[in-house]
Amino acid sequence: MRANGDPSVTPLFLQVYKERPMSETGYFQDYYPDELSHCYGCGRLNEHGLQIKSAWDGDETVAYFTPRPYHTAIPGYVYGGLLASLIDCHGTGTASAAAYRAAGRPMGSEPPLRFVTGSLQVNYLRPTPLGGVLEVRGRVKEVKGRKVVVEAWIVAEGEVTVRGEVVAVQMPETMRPAG
């Protein structure tokens, strides 16, 4: 259930997660319609992109991501803009899944419940070590009309290094490209 990266070295804390069954609904981003799947952060059709993949894990959501060696800030630590991107796309993905759940609709049913970011807050609690798998977690704080608020955090080597919040807004139909 790893979204990317070389699985040959698995940190201990991740082995625990690998044992836990994830939701059978699969990755949220795999339900986005093709014309909305080009996002640099999480679009499955963006070959240059990060291809972030999020899934339910009980009432929380989770994504795993392995930064490339060049995703560095100060050498040895992960670039803050990448961490913000992980919070962003995991947040909008979580918002989409939460909206489907709140509406009692199966993921991917039409019309799509696709979210864009209204605002993003990221607090860097400590430097995030570069070299392993990052765990990005999310929790829905609020679903209200077209707005979903998601809190998210990033765990590296068993420690929370980043906490953030995404205010996600359902994409206006006017932004939707022809399918």
Added chain:
Amino acid sequence: MRANGDPSVTPLFLQVYKERPMSETGYFQDYYPDELSHCYGCGRLNEHGLQIKSAWDGDETVAYFTPRPYHTAIPGYVYGGLLASLIDCHGTGTASAAAYRAAGRPMGSEPPLRFVTGSLQVNYLRPTPLGGVLEVRGRVKEVKGRKVVVEAWIVAEGEVTVRGEVVAVQMPETMRPAG
């Protein structure tokens, strides 16, 4: 004074800026010591990175950046995580320049005044159109001890599409790799 991209098509609003002389101190990031110049966002030695370049423009700071075609969110618009990265690196660069200025020291003098991000707030006011040059602007709100607060905003096709704030903190010496 364009940091990247194809200069063959210059939007009108940028032609105005190109006429204005920028500070002779050049790009802030070019003063970072080699071992602190690998940042994915703004390190001149990161060949995979964005190579964001910031400079004084009077009492404000400015960076120009042309997103690649694959830096997309919903097709036609710029990826929010990239916009957050521009705010982030332009913010820490501005913090460095402001700290040198506040200390009355020439840019690049030792020990380096290099900043990391403590927190990042980004408000996406409207979708940012993909296809042209983005102008990233910054203004120093506060310089206090090891902390610098920078407000920053992004202009696309003459309109402000994003507003953000960076709380930048001077990098602890313990994070500095061997030179």
